[in-house]
Amino acid sequence: MPQPSPLPSARRRRLGVELRRLRERADLTATQAAALVGATQSRVSNIEAGRYGVSADRVRTIARHYDCTDEPLIDALTTLTGERRRGWWEEYRDILSPRMLDLTEVEHHATALRVAHIINIPGLLQTADHARALFGHTVPPLKPHEIEHRVSHRIKRQEILHREQPPPYTAIIHEAALRMRFGDRVTVRGQLHHLNELSELDDVTITVIPFAGGPFHTSGQGIDYFHGQVHQLDTVQLDTDHGAELIDAPAQLERYQRILDRAGQAALTPAKSRDYITRLAKDL
The missing domain is CATH 1.10.260.40 (lambda repressor-like DNA-binding domains)
Known part of the structure; x- marks a missing residue:
């Protein structure tokens, strides 16, 4: 048995x-x-x-x-059945929290990703220097080797954007996140340039909500929406102080789809967003 x-x-x-x-x-x-x-x-x-x-x-x-x-x-x-296959994230099993690994697994298998972030750059779009500065401000503080583990894990997650057939990825980023200073000017400017470089990828769409765009309904927490093979298998990840929270209740999935739609309506077009990011980088 x-x-x-x-x-x-x-x-x-x-x-x-x-x-x-x-x-x-x-x-x-x-x-x-x-x-x-x-x-x-x-x-x-x-x-x-x-x-x-x-x-x-x-x-x-x-x-x-x-x-x-x-x-x-x-x-x-x-497709969810069968023997458990060890994904690359299993090498972090004894290093990172189970919540982080669950997020990575869901993200890895998503057929499309749609995110909206207000105060942080989405993890899949962060440079290593930005991620290192970000993890340097956690509470309680992380030790240097713990920071490096998280940075390496975050950068490895980004490989899904560079697959031979990557899932479509749409990011809505508020200007507040673009102006947040994690690291020195070189780090911040490098992060902004990195966003524009990624926006040139065929399957990546990055749009910006400027301060002048006015208010829209959101709690301020980051929202990551992972599309499954069918809509019943979609999953939402919310950023919280206690870690990633995964949600799959149908009513909540519908709610967060509406929130993402509202956020998308408040954002600039991809071309205007790219110009906006360029201007912000020049002002540093």
């Missing part, structure tokens, strides 16, 4: 969440579902908690018993 995994991956946990939602839509208890699929109630609970893996064929069987006929969703769920 396989033992439950003490460290289920983010994708395995998400599969469990979605299977639980399918069961609840079918108005079945875990005990009733176990009888239908030929398992124990504890095994159904462990699958839904992500502690047990499940095969693609098993997912299709479970979906059939739950009267789910959404084939695109079922196909997408099967």
Whole structure:
């Protein structure tokens, strides 16, 4: 009998969440579902908690018993199955927090990314010098080697923008983040130039909300929206003082889509944003 995994991956946990939602839509208890699929109630609970893996064929069987006929969703769920594959982020397992690694896993598998940041440059767009200065202001303070671990992890995350077939990436950045001084003038100017260089990539879109653009609804926290293979598997990451918070409740996903739409409407066009960033760099 396989033992439950003490460290289920983010994708395995998400599969469990979605299977639980399918069961609840079918108005079945875990005990009733176990009888239908030929398992124990504890095994159904462990699958839904992500502690047990499940095969693609098993997912299709479970979906059939739950009267789910959404084939695109079922196909997408099967991609979350199988043996746990060690991603590159596993080398940081004993160094960084599980929240950071969960974020990296979700980000790595996203089909598209859309972010809005008010006071910080998005992590995938940061230079190493900017990231190093940023991590130098954490509370409590990090030790030098801890800062370097976080910098190397952040820079490695950025490889998704340079894949042979990268996911489309759209960043909405407020002028406040562009003017925030992390590091000396050389570091700040280098970060602004880096943004414009990345904006030239085919799959990267960077837009700026200037101070003069007026107010729009947001709490001020960074929002990272990761698109899944189907919209039901989308995930939102919020920056908080206690670390990354991942959200996948349908109502919340819809809410943050609307917030991102509002932010996008307040932003300049990509071309005007590039000119705006250039002017800011010259004023330093």
